[in-house]
Amino acid sequence: MKQMTFTYQPTLSAESVTMQNEIAMAEEIKDTSIISIKNLNVKTRDGAILKNINLEIPKNKIVVLLGPSGCGKTTLLKSLNRLTDLHKELKVSGQIIIDGQDIMKAGQNLSAMRQRMGLLSQRPFPLPASIYKNVAYGLKLKGIRSKKLIAHSVETNLKRVGLWNEVKDRLKSPATSLSIGQQQRLCLARGLAVKPTIILADEPTSALDPISTKIIENLFKELKQHYTIIMVTHVLRQALRLADHVVFMYYGEIIEQGHPDEILKNPKTTILKKYLIDGN
C-alpha cells in the first residue's frame, strides 16, 4: 500500500470506513500535484503549531484551508515560501516539495523560490511607492531593466486584476491613496507580475467590502486556469463557492480533506460537524 497522504487523529480512526475511497482519491491528486508536503512539523518552545502535516496540493485548483482560529493555517501558508524563516522561535522540519524541489533544503535560492509564489495577506500591504512601482518592483528584482517590458507588464497585470481603468491616469500616485479593496487587487497584480505559479492567500477578503470580495473571488476563479491557489478563509460559503479541495485543520493537524460538496455537506468527523454548525 502506498503512503497515506493525509493524517487522522488516532481517536478518529474508528471513522475510517470510507478511507479506502479517500486513499484512491489522494493518489489521483498526487499525480497532478504541484506541492507535496511531507511530515511537516512546526514547533515552538511552548509546543507544536503544525503536527506532522502530509498534504498534496493539486495543480491549477483552489485549495481552501479551513479551521478554527489558531489552528495553524497561516503558519502552514508561510512555511510554503519560508517566511517562517523570519521567526527564529519557529522550528520547521519535514519536506516541502514544489515542482520536484525540496524548498527546505539549505542552499536554495530563496528569492527565486519565493518568486514562484505570490502572497496575499489579510490586509493589503502596498510597498511605500507609487502604484506603478509597486507592480514594477518584483520585475526589477528579477533584473528586468527594459522600460518597455516593465510598462507592458504593469499594464497587463493591472488589467488582469481589473484595476487598470481605475488607476491608469494616476499610476504615479502613492499606492496608499487607493481604497483597501483596490490596494488588495494591487497587491495581487504585484504578485502576478513576477510570474508565479502558485498564489498563497491568507484570508484575502477579510478586510474587504462585499463588492471587492466578489471581484477577488471572481479573479481567483479565472486565475486558477493558470495558477494553483491556496487560500485560507473563515467564510464557509466562500469555501463552497471557490474551493476545489477543502482541507480542514484543527490544533495543527489535518482532520479531514476532500471535495467541498462532500466534506462540507457530509462531514465525517464530529469535530468538523461541530465546526460547521458553529460556523453557520
Added chain:
Amino acid sequence: MNRRKIIEEWIFKTISFLAAYSVVLILLYLLIVVFNKGIGALSWEIVFSLPKGGYYFGGGGGILNAIVGSFYLSLGATVLAVFIGLPAALFINVQLIRLKRTQNTIRFFLDALWGIPSIVYGAFGFAVMLFFGLNASLLAGIITVALLITPILVRAFDEVLKTIPVELQEASYSLGSTRTETALKVLFKQGFAGFITALLLAFGRGIGDAASVLFTAGFTDNIPVTLDEPVATLPLSIFFQLSSPIEAVRQRAYAAAVVLTVIILIISVSARLLSKRYSKNIIK
C-alpha cells in the same frame, strides 16, 4: 453618573489641564526671557560679522565665527552619525529580526549611551584626542559630537522602523527581495519620514551641546578652513560672553542665545513639516 464620578472626572480634568498648559507656559516664559534680554543686542553686525579685537570687552564685531562653526561641526557630526547610524538601525530591524533578544540588548545599550551626560563624551573625546596626538579642532569636535548623537539617531530611527508591520517585510520577501533589498527599498523608504526626524533631532542636539565641544573643538575668532583648525561654537560663545563682567557683553550672550534658539526652532518645525511631506506613501 453619580456625584463621586463627576468630582473624580473634574479633578482629573483640571490636573491634566494644568499639567499640559504649565509645560507650554514654562517654555513660552523661557523664550520670552531669552528674547527679551537678547533682542536689544541683536543686530546685523552681531549675526554677520566675526568678532573684532576686544569684542569680549565690548568691542565691535559679531558671532559669525560661532554660528558658522556650529553648523560646520553639527553638519560634520550628523553626516558621520548617519554613516554609522543608518546601517545600524536597518541592521537591527532587518538582519536581527529573528533575534529578538539581541535586538533588545542592543537597544538597551543605545538607550544607556543616549543617557550618558555629554560632558562624559567630552572627556572621552579629549582622551582619544590626546591618544592620537590631535589638537582641539573641528575634526576632534566632529568625532566627539558624532559619538554623542549617533545613539540618538539610531534609536530615534529604530523606534520608527520598529513600528513597521512585519507583514510589509513579508510582502517584500515574497516578491523575491533579499534582506538588503528589503532594508533599503522597503524599510528605509517606509521609515523615511522617521529618518528625517531622527536626523534633525540629532543635528539639533549636536548644535546645542556645549560640554562635548568644551575640550575637543577649542575656540577661535575665525572660521576654520581645514579640519585640524579649532572651531568656535554657539554654546561656548554664549558661555564665554555670559561670564564676562561687562554688562554689554552679557547682553550679547543673550543675543547669541536667541540665534541658537531660533536655529533649534527652525529645525523642529522643519522636522515636523518634512516628516509630514514624506509620510504620504506610508501605510497608516
